[in-house]
Amino acid sequence: MNTADISENEVFCEKVISELNKVISDPHASVQSFEIISVPFKQNKSPVRLVDHHLGIESWCLKYVYQHAHKYIINQRKLNRYPLTIVKYLNCAILINPDVATFWNVRRQLVEKVQLSLTQEFQFSHLVLSKKPKSSEAFFYRRWLYSFQSGEAIDWAVEISLCERCAERKNSNYHAWNHRQWVLQKAPNLLSYEIIKTEKFIRKNIADYSAYHHRHFVLTKLFDLQYFDIHDTNLNELYQFINCGQPDDKKINNVDDLALYLLPNVSVPSSPRQSINTVKLNSFYYFLNLIVHDLRMINTLTELHGKYEAFSCYRRIITKSAVDICRLTNSSNYMMTEQFIKNTSTKVAHDGIAQSVIVDILIKQLDMSDEHNVKFAELFL
């Protein structure tokens, strides 16, 4: 390559980078997505395309453009200079290759110097995720950006739907689900909505382990927070599960019997009713009802789709959680009110703890002809 070629190349790269930048920063273009269009050979027109708010760049020019942008950023960084013009090179380089932490860090410095606005940066990282839904750097960056905003001003539901879209586009998208958990930690009030959302997602993405893991996280988290729905105290799933295969005279159909059945150690006559923490009790019912609901969901999914590894894994893990929680609620003073614990100097006697029948039923519904289940039961149940 002679010098004329080199400079021609640079002019071309500068042109593409500027054009890309112009489109991204144009509020009227309101670009929704970015992608690389596979065109292997050089075309005699601009490689940047914008159609219906979708932005694309043709693949043949990437080699030159990326190299050029990369070189510029690294050179400036060496000099420890961050002129505002660096932004267009950053935009281009990150969109083409979102995995370079250095580029993102330069952006962070610019944000700290208030040379880039938060709104702009949220939009930009959103665009990056449209190109690479698994970009961990983009998710990290968004978390960092949120640290500059006050809690009340943030609409976390928007962030949840972003995670949802990213998870839909790439299965087992660890970074998206991880980000979603972070959001839920910030906004626990959204947890209850996750019950319906994740079920819908799972029915659509039956083999996505990450989604099952997330649902398990949501269920146990709700129990930890002692959540229950005041408006939905329907426990039909739970009654159905317990009564399945029982003769009519042994069927359980009211809450008092249910308490006696599920909590044989707690609801003994010696502990008066008012000593039981009703919030904990209700959240326990609510949790167990959800678990049973999920067990049934796994059954219907298996009927429809046949056997999937994800189904049996999820069944195992929710069975374990249910068993653990049944044991927890039956032992020690978990279900008792603070008042009650204070007043009784000795713990309620638990000699000869009656194993709750529900634990047996839960373990029994695991298919023991599957050796994985046998092994699992031996180790954990």
Added chain:
Amino acid sequence: MVKLYAISIFFKASEEAKVLKSHYDLQSFSFFQRGSVQEFIQFASKTITERTSPCTRQSVKQDVYMCHVYVRSDNLAAVLIADHEYPGRVAHTLLTKIMDDFSAKVSSDQWSNGTEQSISFTQLPAYLTKYQDPREADPLTKMQNDLDETKIILRNTIEQVLIRGEKLDDLVSQSEELSAQSKAFYKTAKKTNSCCNFS
């Protein structure tokens, strides 16, 4: 993903299969890929229909996609392109249902000379939306008990459907329906080992 991408209805004449009606749902593909994807779905549906004999059902796997095809004894054929997680039994139930509805609405004398424009049959978009959830097909499956799953021929690649001596690469490069852009897309998609590239 449990997903349906396309339904098309063909008439299988002695030489080639002619498309009578088709509909696509390609929202899950990135914007600039949709055109090529649609061309490939058309191409694959047609190729497979032409290589399926009457009274036969086939399910052909290609990457994560499944091509379900059923050619009836009267040479009417329907193809469903779905994700491999979409239950095959449901897909074939739908194929039967779609062709029943189609032949009830469009008389058979229109089939041999019909085109997508001339034939009025507008249900495909509704089907494609409704049956994205395979549970919607439950009542159908109960009605069509006669579907014998063991009769569905399963193939692991499109190559296996081709007649001896045919090569997929050749068919793609010779095809008149695929644009140059789509052919380039096919080549790069084949080469790409997704870990070390920019797209």
